[in-house]
Amino acid sequence: MTDVASGPDIACGRLPAEAYLDNFTDLHPPLDAHEAVVEADRCYFCFDAPCTQACPTSIDIPLFIRQISTGNDTGSAKTIFASNILGGMCARVCPTETLCEEACVRMEAEGKPVKIGLLQRHATDHFLETRPKSFATRAPETGKTVAIVGGGPAGLSCAHRLAELGHAVTIYDAKEKLGGLNEYGIAAYKTVDGFAQAEVDFILSVGGITVEAGKALGRDFTLADLKVKHDAVFLAMGLAGVNALRLEGEEMEGVLDAVDYIARLRQADDLATLPVGRRVVVIGGGMTAIDIAVQMKRLGAEDVTIAYRRGAGEMKASPYEQELALTNGVVIRHWMRPAALIGAHGRVSSIVLEGTRPGDDGRLEGTGETLRLEVDQVFKAIGQTFLDAPLLGAVPKLEGGRIEVDEDGRTSVDGVWAGGDCVAGGEDLTVAAVADGKRAADAIHRSFGL
Amino acid sequence: MADLSNSFVGIKSPNPFWLASAPPTDKEYNVVRAFQAGWGGVVWKTLGDGDPVVNVNGPRYGATHGKDRQLTGFNNIELITDRPLQLNLQEIKRVKKNWPDRALVVSLMVPCEEENWASILKLVEETEADGVELNFGCPHGMSERGMGAAVGQVPEYIEMVTRWCKKHTRMPVIVKLTPNITDIRQPARAAHKGGADAVSLINTVNSITSVDLDAMAPEPAVDGKGTHGGYCGPAVKPMALNMVAEIARDAETRGLPISGIGGVTTWRDAAEFMALGAGNVQVCTAAMTYGFKIVEEMISGLSDWMDEKGYASIDQFVGRAVPNVTDWQYLNLNYIAKAKIDQETCIKCGRCHIACEDTSHQAIATTINGDRGFEVIDAECVGCNLCVNVCPVEGCITMEAMTPGMVDPRTGRTVEPTYANWTTHPNNPNRVAVPAQ
Structure with missing residues (x-):
């Protein structure tokens, strides 16, 4: 569809400089x-x-x-x-x-x-x-080496445990910095003052961990390479794909991927350089939806609306997170799904939302009633997907689109373990990823039969 | 409205709350503030003779605290008054004249010579004070000079000095006892024999409140060194209650008036001391912690409680708990109680279980119908009360007495309706046929 309405209102530096500090300070100040x-x-x-x-x-x-x-x-x-x-x-x-x-x-x-x-x-x-030194002291070198793909919570946890046990670890990460979502994904006010990198440094200080940053699986090396060079491989590459709205006009300017925007926000030296729409609609009901909505509000967006296709109880974001959004002035519209994106000259200018309800079979159905919102930016936050392309065909068995693992994190491929968001049945939580990494490390250690 | 007026050894006060001899009663300014706040009486901080003592100019107090800085115990290394005797006497006289309805007792401590006591008593009498309290309790500093606790720890000295004082004054003589002895009845009996009108107790307990692990010095430290002080405040109350009860129920001292001291912080503490035989109470740490206003809570609390219980005057409940204090050998061994956990209020912390499992009788199970839950195993429970004491939820675990005729699943024996104690128990080599009571 096209529309001849006035151009979008997207601007940088919507707030006075000191407001960014206030808005992106610690969400929960530490206890004295x-x-x-x-x-x-x-x-x-x-x-x-x-x-x-x-x-x-x-x-x-x-x-x-x-x-x-x-x-x-x-x-x-x-x-x-x-x-x-x-x-x-x-x-x-x-x-x-x-x-x-x-x-x-x-x-x-x-x-x-x-x-x-x-x-x-x-x-x-x-x-x-x-701390005067690292938390742990390493066991004597075992001569075994382990490759870890992805330096997020699962990878870091696995690496630390393996290093502690005396193995030599190499972490490969496609990004320039380790930390994964801790560095690129979590809302800025939850981890202020560069904590993610401070924690990475703390973890690496155990020793025995080599970092290969900016090295992507499938581009710079293959799983087969890793299996040749190392005694075991731990896959912890997270979810690189983003679900699409599957609407016409999704490629228009102003229709953005929330994960990408948050990563940009997290890496920005100056938050005032980020383009912020006056009217923002976020599609989704998970933590990413809340994180982008609240941060856009705190960046100076005037109206921020989350549209979610089901009710509050079905939102993956916890009640606490939902309340955080509401107290930040975000409007949450339940039982609404995107029906059409409208724009002109390649830019989005409004979105049509359709009411939804649970059908007789429990599946969602449209009510036919629609609501059109003028919008400057639309953020997609409807979930991420595991991309198996970088595995170049050497793909372990998948389950529901993610890697299938046993209780130790072992995949269907001999010598390859996996953990974190990229495995099936995960909870998409940092702490769950940490648990996966630790468990896999112990299993890898046992597999060496030392 | 209950009548809180108090007559202790003939000394009248509008309520039974006196301030103990201590820093809050060292001078007119403080005492007048106390009377304005509503305190029934004061025991003026101990006077000595000769040149005034000197105090340290570093810390004189130490304390123990709960996590939120609630003061649980207090300790001091201050000595008796360090102000000139004449100044104190002038102020005492003026205060008594201006506050005739309040009790004003003067604490004394002089060397163990009859003439020292005779002469200071004469000076105090001239102030028109209501009585004297002999400080035989101060455990630090003065005891090194043969006074305070050094006298209080030798019953013969107590009797001797008390007798001198009774001989040289018409004023009531209260003997303040130190708890730093093995049997509180001995000094109380000595005071009684010497003619004391009353005893007051407890004075402070020898103590080091803590150790500075950096300086490796006891607290409070004065220029790197510390000495034991006297412990007081909430922590000492249980010890004080026991000592008061011991004197109240001792055949030799029964009926001897007692002024209860030791951690009295609330009206309830005061009522407990008085139920165990104290005719009034003296307070210090609570006032030093919160200021004099606390007496308002004490007065209203005691008054409301008395109204609720139907006590018209203080003497109606003083000593009422004394008959229920007995020796272990007279406790009823046929009384069987079992812990009972109220599942409605239980929060499933499991403290009762782990305490019982690790340190007692393995009498609390961890599951109920397969789920986390805590239940008493009657066949193992000896009724020790540990679970009740460690449970964080007040009233969640109670001790339920078994009724006679029921069978105790632990022993398989039927609960007897009769009273039986150790004196008749078959395992007692000195058993008697009929239980002594």
Whole structure:
């Protein structure tokens, strides 16, 4: 469709310079020392603690909290890192309200869990700020080498564990920086002050890890190359593909991929250089949808609307994240799906949304009622897909479009393990990816039969 | 409205809340503020004779804290008043004249010579103060000079000095006891024999509050070194309650008036001391923590509780708990209780289980119908109360007495309706036929 309405209102620097600092500062300011001790004192040190059971990496939460309460922040961080070397990032990005904090017995007692995430951040921040050296010491070199494809949470976790065990690890990553979504994907106000890279440096400081940045599988090397050069391979390349709206006009200017935009935002030296529409519509219901919507609002967009095809309960974004969007002034329109993109001269100018409802068979159906919104930018945040093209045909067995693995992370290809978002059945959570990496590392280690 | 007026050894005060001899009662300014705030009486900070003592000019106090800086215990290395005797006497006289309805007792500590005591008593009498309290308790500094606890730890000295004081003054004599002894009844009996009108207790407990692990010095440290101080505040209350009860129920001292001291922080603490036989209470740490206003809570709390319970005056409940304090050998061994966990309020923290499993009787299971849940195994439960004490939810775990005729699944024996104690138990080599009570 075409439209002759006035041109789009997209501008850089919509806000005064200091507003960017305010808007992109820490979402949750860290606890100070006294707050941490008082909060730690709320922990009951439960037997067989439900919080630990709820943590994908099984951090001994009661113990690390007790260590904070006795003034041993360093010991507390060691407890955390022993289970989760990315405990610092997880403290920032974990949806704790659906994991450890939901399980906290204080929820049952009073509806107010111990602030486990903030306590974890307190301890891990202390360690990263004061540590004289790496968390772990490496076992003697084993002579074994492992290739890891993808330096995100799964890859880093796997690399650290393998290095600890004495193996030589090489991380290959297509991007210039390691960290994966921690560096390129997570909302900026969740990981301020370059924390993602500080954490990468911390993890690499264990030693024994070689980084091959800017090296992409399928372009610069093949899986077969890796299998020749290394004793084992761990695939942790995440999801490189993005779902399309499958609407005419999707290629128009102003129709953007949320993941790409967030990556650009995360790498921007000056947020005022980012093009921000006055009226923004986000399509999707997951964390990426919330992250892009809130950040666009904080970049100065006037109207930001999330359109999601089902109800609040079906959104993959947690209730907490949904509330975050609402309190930031984002409008969430449930039971709406995109029906048409309208524009002129190659630029999007409005979007038509159609009402939806669950059909008799539970499948979604359109109601026929439509709503047309004037728009300057449309963001697609309807999920990412695993791209197997870089494997150049040497593709392990897939399940539902992602790599199938057993409980140790072993793929159908001998000597190749996989973990993180690229494997089937994943929860698309940082902490789950960390757990995958650690588990695979231990399995790889066992497979060496040393 | 309950009548809170108090008469302790003939000394009248509008309520039973006195400030103990301590920094808050060292001078007119503080005492007047206390009276303005509503305190029923004060024991003026201990006077000595000769040149005034000198105090350290570094830290005099130490404390123990909860995680949110709640003060759980307090310690001091301050000595008796370091102000000139005459100045104190003038102020005492003026305060008593201006506040005739309030109790004003003067604490004293002089060397163990009869003439020292005789002469200072004469000076105090001239102030028209209501009575004296003999400080035989101060555990630091003064005890090194043969005074304070050095006297209080030797019953013969207590009796001797008390007798001198009774001989040389018409004023009521209260003897303040140190807890730094093995059997509190001995010094109490000595005071009683010496003619004391009352005892007050406890004075502070020898203590080091903590150790600075960087300086490797005890707290509070004065220029790198520390000394033991006197511990007081909430932490010492249980010890004080026991000592008060021991004196209240001792055949030799029964009926001897007691002024209860030791961690009194709220009206409830005061009521507990008084239920165990204290005719009034003295407070210090709570006032030093929060200021004098706390007495308003104490007055209203005690008054409301008395109204609720139907006590018209204080003497109606003083000592009411004393008959229920007994020796272990008289406790009823036929009384069988089992812990019961209220599943409605249980938050499933599992503390009861792990405490019982690791350190006691393995009497709490971890699953109910296959799910996480905690339930008492009656066949293992000895009724020890550990689970009740460690449970973070008040009232969630209770001790339920078994009714006579039921069978205790732990022992297989029927619960007897009769009272039976250790004195008749078959395992007691000195058993008697009929239980002694």
